[in-house]
Amino acid sequence: MNKAGLLDYGSELGSHAGEQPAELARFLLAASMYHAQKMSFQAAATLSGLGFDGFKKRLREYFSTGYIISSDVIEEDLSMAKKLSK
Numbered sequence: 001m002n003k004a005g006l007l008d009y010g011s012e013l014g015s016h017a018g019e020q021p022a023e024l025a026r027f028l029l030a031a032s033m034y035h036a037q038k039m040s041f042q043a044a045a046t047l048s049g050l051g052f053d054g055f056k057k058r059l060r061e062y063f064s065t066g067y068i069i070s071s072d073v074i075e076e077d078l079s080m081a082k083k084l085s086k
């Protein structure tokens with residue numbers, strides 16, 4: 001607890017060196033949206049600001065999982081890949 005008597009989760013969750021609360025919040029938002037299957041892995045990785053590999057690594061650190069594969073997400077990722085390859 002901090003001086004105001006409130007629990008302080010920042011020291012536990014923001015364990016990465018130099019991580020700011022806004023960076024952690026952005027990652028957690030992206031992870032939540034991805035886990036709720038509201039966006040693709042690539043879109044969530046972009047939203048998190050960590051990039052593809054960084055987002056995957058952080059998901060494993062925080063949630064012990066990496067990818068969630070569903071047909072909708074695969075179609076969205078393939079569509080994005082086609083757009084980016086043009």
